[in-house]
Amino acid sequence: MKIFLSYIVYLNIIYFEYHINQPCTVDTVKIAILGGGLTGITLAKLYQELGNEVVVLEKNPKYGGLCQSRTEQGFTFDIGGSHIIFSKDTEVLDFMHRALGENREMRQRNTKIFHRGKYIKYPFENGLHELDVDECFFCLNEFIRTLLAVERGETPPPENFREWMFYTFGKGIAELYLLPYNEKIWKYPASQMSCHWVEDRIPRPPIEDIIKSAIGIETEGYTHQIQFAYPRTGGIETLVRAIARPIEGCIRTNFCVSSIRRQNSTFFISNGEEELSADRVISTIPLQTLLPCLAEVPILVQKACDALKYNSLYCVFLGVREVIPTFSWVYIPDQKTGLFNRISFPYTYSPRVTPQDHSSILVEITFKEGDEVDHLTREELLTHVINSLLDIGVLQKRESVVYAMVERQKFAYVIYDLSYQENITRIRDFCKSRQIGLVGRFAQFEYLNMDGCIRNAINFVREHPCG
Ligand SMILES: Cc1cc2nc3c(=O)[nH]c(=O)nc-3n(C[C@H](O)[C@H](O)[C@H](O)COP(=O)(O)OP(=O)(O)OC[C@H]3O[C@@H](n4cnc5c(N)ncnc54)[C@H](O)[C@@H]3O)c2cc1C
Numbered sequence: 001m002k003i004f005l006s007y008i009v010y011l012n013i014i015y016f017e018y019h020i021n022q023p024c025t026v027d028t029v030k031i032a033i034l035g036g037g038l039t040g041i042t043l044a045k046l047y048q049e050l051g052n053e054v055v056v057l058e059k060n061p062k063y064g065g066l067c068q069s070r071t072e073q074g075f076t077f078d079i080g081g082s083h084i085i086f087s088k089d090t091e092v093l094d095f096m097h098r099a100l101g102e103n104r105e106m107r108q109r110n111t112k113i114f115h116r117g118k119y120i121k122y123p124f125e126n127g128l129h130e131l132d133v134d135e136c137f138f139c140l141n142e143f144i145r146t147l148l149a150v151e152r153g154e155t156p157p158p159e160n161f162r163e164w165m166f167y168t169f170g171k172g173i174a175e176l177y178l179l180p181y182n183e184k185i186w187k188y189p190a191s192q193m194s195c196h197w198v199e200d201r202i203p204r205p206p207i208e209d210i211i212k213s214a215i216g217i218e219t220e221g222y223t224h225q226i227q228f229a230y231p232r233t234g235g236i237e238t239l240v241r242a243i244a245r246p247i248e249g250c251i252r253t254n255f256c257v258s259s260i261r262r263q264n265s266t267f268f269i270s271n272g273e274e275e276l277s278a279d280r281v282i283s284t285i286p287l288q289t290l291l292p293c294l295a296e297v298p299i300l301v302q303k304a305c306d307a308l309k310y311n312s313l314y315c316v317f318l319g320v321r322e323v324i325p326t327f328s329w330v331y332i333p334d335q336k337t338g339l340f341n342r343i344s345f346p347y348t349y350s351p352r353v354t355p356q357d358h359s360s361i362l363v364e365i366t367f368k369e370g371d372e373v374d375h376l377t378r379e380e381l382l383t384h385v386i387n388s389l390l391d392i393g394v395l396q397k398r399e400s401v402v403y404a405m406v407e408r409q410k411f412a413y414v415i416y417d418l419s420y421q422e423n424i425t426r427i428r429d430f431c432k433s434r435q436i437g438l439v440g441r442f443a444q445f446e447y448l449n450m451d452g453c454i455r456n457a458i459n460f461v462r463e464h465p466c467g
Pocket of ligand 1: 034036039059063064066067081085086256257412413439448449450451
C-alpha cells in the first residue's frame with residue numbers, strides 16, 4: 001500500500017512538473033512577445049487577462065532580464081544593479097505593491113554623496129550645509145546669480161545637458177557634483193548629450209529650499225523616492241516572478257530570437273532551429289538585437305541604430321562579516337575614490353537578504369564596450385573595488401569579505417546623445433511600418449525605470465487591446 005501511494009505521488013509530481021515546465025503547446029499563438037524581462041512579462045500578463053493567447057520568448061535560461069536576482073551562500077543580490085521599488089505613478093506603484101503582497105519591506109531612503117571625503121545628503125542641493133563653508137557659499141551664490149540671470153532673460157535656454165545643469169542649478173552645484181557625477185556614469189561628455197529627458201524629470205528647486213539647505217534647515221528632494229519598497233525575500237526578481245505567476249506556462253526560455261519574417265498577415269519567429277508563428281509581434285529586446293532579425297532593413301535605419309549610444313555595467317557583489325555603513329546607497333562622483341559610480345547596501349533593504357550577522361555591498365561600474373574597464377579581468381575588478389572600499393573606510397578588514405561575485409550587463413543605460421531624437425524616430429517609424437510593437441527600456445530605447453516599463457506596457461495594451 002505504502003509503495004502504491006508513493007508511486008501515485010511520484011506520478012503526480014511528474015505530471016505537475018511537465019505542465020509547469022512545458023511551454024504553450026499551440027502552434028499558432030496570437031501574440032509573440034520577444035524578451036522576458038519585466039516589460040515582456042507584464043505585457044504577457046495583461047494580454048492574457050484580456051483572453052489573448054501569448055508566448056514570451058526569452059533567450060536566457062531564466063526570465064527577468066535586468067530584474068534578476070541570485071541567492072548564493074545566503075546572500076541575495078540583484079544582478080542587474082541595485083533595484084528599489086518607487087514611483088510617482090500611483091496606479092503602477094499599486095500594481096507593484098499588490099504583486100508582492102506580504103513579501104514587502106518598506107524603507108526610508110538614507111542616501112549620500114561621497115564628496116571630498118565626506119558623506120553629503122542626497123540630493124546634493126538638499127545637503128549644502130554639510131559642505132565646507134566656502135563650497136556652500138559657492139553653490140548658494142551661483143544658484144541665486146543664475147536664477148536672476150534667467151529671470152532677466154540674460155541666459156539663453158540650454159541646448160545640451162551640460163548647459164542644462166548650469167542653467168538649472170548654477171555653476172557651484174554643477175561643478176561640484178552634477179557634472180563630475182554625470183560624466184562618470186554616462187562615460188560621455190555632457191556637452192554632447194541632449195537635455196530633453198531631464199527637463200521634465202528634474203525641475204529647478206525652489207529658491208527657499210536652496211536657502212534652507214544652505215543654512216541647515218532640513219529639506220527633501222526627489223520626494224517620491226523617500227519611501228521605497230523591496231521584496232522581503234528573493235530580491236527584485238520576486239517582483240517579476242509574482243507578475244509572471246499566471247503566465248509562467250507561456251514563457252519559452254532558452255529561445256534566442258534570431259529571425260522574424262512576415263508572410264501575408266502571419267509572423268514567423270525563429271531561433272535558428274525552431275519556428276513559431278504569431279499574428280502579432282511585440283518586441284522588448286534591444287533594438288540592436290531586433291534589427292538584425294529582420295530582412296531588408298534600409299541602410300539609413302541600420303545606420304541610425306548603429307549610432308544609438310548605450311552603457312554597459314559591471315556589478316561587484318560582496319558578502320561581508322563586519323559592521324559597515326547603514327546607508328541605502330552612496331553616489332561616488334569623483335574618479336580618485338574608485339571606478340564605481342554607486343555603492344549600495346542591500347542588507348539595509350531587507351533583513352532576509354544576508355545570513356544573520358552579515359551585511360552586503362553592491363558596487364556598480366558603468367563602462368563602454370572595449371574601454372579600459374572592459375579590459376579588466378574579474379579578479380582585477382574585485383581587487384580594485386575591495387581596495388577602494390578599504391581606503392574610504394566602507395570596509396575595515398579584507399578578511400571580512402566572505403562572498404564575492406562579479407556580473408556583467410551589456411545593455412544597462414541609454415545615452416541620449418545629440419543625434420538621439422533623429423535616430424530613434426527613424427528606427428521607430430521603420431518598426432511601425434513592419435508592424436512590430438516596441439515596449440520597454442531597450443526596445444523603446446528610453447531611460448525607463450521599472451515603473452516606466454510597467455506604465456508603457458499598460459498603455460500599449462490599452463491602445464492595442466485585441467493583440
Ligand atoms: C544599474 C541599474 C539600476 C536600476 N535600478 C532601478 C531601480 O532601483 N528602480 C527601478 O524602478 N528601475 C531600476 N532600473 C531599471 C530597470 O532595471 C529596467 O527599467 C527594467 O528592468 C527594464 O525591463 P525590460 O524588460 O524593458 O528590459 P530587460 O530587463 O533588458 O529585458 C529584456 C529581455 O530580452 C531578452 N532578450 C534579449 N535579446 C533576446 C533575443 N534575441 N531573444 C529573446 N530574448 C532576448 C533579455 O535576455 C532580457 O530578459 C535599474 C537599471 C539599472 C541598469
